[in-house]
Amino acid sequence: MAVKETKVLTRRRKFVKVEIPLINSTMELVGNSPEEIKEKTIKLDLTRQLKGKGVEAVVKIKVEEEKAIAFPKKIKLMPYFIRRMIRKRISYVEDSFETPSQESMIQVKPFLITRKKVSKAVKKALRNRCRNWIEDYIAEKKDEELFKEILSNKMQKPLSLNLKKTYPLSLCEIRVLEVKRPLKPEEVPKIKPKKIVQEKSKEKIGQGIDQLAEIEEEQKKKQAEEEIKKTQEKAAKLAKSEESKNSKIQSKEKTTKKEEEK
Numbered sequence: 001m002a003v004k005e006t007k008v009l010t011r012r013r014k015f016v017k018v019e020i021p022l023i024n025s026t027m028e029l030v031g032n033s034p035e036e037i038k039e040k041t042i043k044l045d046l047t048r049q050l051k052g053k054g055v056e057a058v059v060k061i062k063v064e065e066e067k068a069i070a071f072p073k074k075i076k077l078m079p080y081f082i083r084r085m086i087r088k089r090i091s092y093v094e095d096s097f098e099t100p101s102q103e104s105m106i107q108v109k110p111f112l113i114t115r116k117k118v119s120k121a122v123k124k125a126l127r128n129r130c131r132n133w134i135e136d137y138i139a140e141k142k143d144e145e146l147f148k149e150i151l152s153n154k155m156q157k158p159l160s161l162n163l164k165k166t167y168p169l170s171l172c173e174i175r176v177l178e179v180k181r182p183l184k185p186e187e188v189p190k191i192k193p194k195k196i197v198q199e200k201s202k203e204k205i206g207q208g209i210d211q212l213a214e215i216e217e218e219q220k221k222k223q224a225e226e227e228i229k230k231t232q233e234k235a236a237k238l239a240k241s242e243e244s245k246n247s248k249i250q251s252k253e254k255t256t257k258k259e260e261e262k
Helices: 079-085 120-138 143-151 156-163 198-261
Strands: 015-020 025-030 041-045 055-064 067-077 092-094 097-100 104-114 169-182
Touching: 067 079, 067 143, 079 169, 092 120, 097 120, 104 120, 104 143, 120 156, 143 169, 156 169
Parallel strands: 015 067
Antiparallel strands: 015 025, 041 055, 055 067, 067 169, 092 104, 097 104, 104 169
16 A cells, blocks of 8 residues: 655744834744734843843734834833842832823832831831822823833932932832723823913023122122232332342442542
8 A cells, every 4th residue: 555645834934023112122023924913912121221220021012004013011120139229227118009191001119218227107208209209200101201211210310309308218219110001081181281480580590690790790800909919019029129229239339439439
């Protein structure tokens, strides 16, 4: 009996290019088309990009104009990084809450470390002040903008400066930032208009210019007085030198006369 030979057709693997605007880079995933890898999630270790700061990011792939683009869904600090920051005789403050941005409902978990041990009252004050500041900050931002600002420390620096008024911190970080769900149109927070007081700022600018002008005038007066003093001193020195010369000449003349008389 003849055995029939069956041929196995193998397809070559195709790779789809995925753009990651969060870190301004691209990567390739196995797939025949962008639609095939749509809604997939990727875990990224950003420790190298952030120079040793242990951060893990989760991005979700969406298709826009037949291109696969990965949008951030979650970032979190690695546990080993937090353990490395904790020392003896300090206190740490944690919190977890949800707050709306301009696009989504976002879960935030801040993590603060004080320079020394503090009481429960100070911890509570730091926690409340931190939550209020973050809620106001996130309400005016879009999701992608928020993730970029946290990775570049643009959000943590002003937060730390604000919390220093309550108690100085040795570390101020966002431990977890996660997009929970998209917002309905009625849930989107309204951006509060910033008060711009132009008249006061103009008055302050005018006062500053006047003060500068006064300082310049005083400096000019001082320079003129110094120059007058220098010229007076030079004139006095010249007069003294001339007097000494005259006295020497007179003494010489007297000695010559005495010698002639002898």
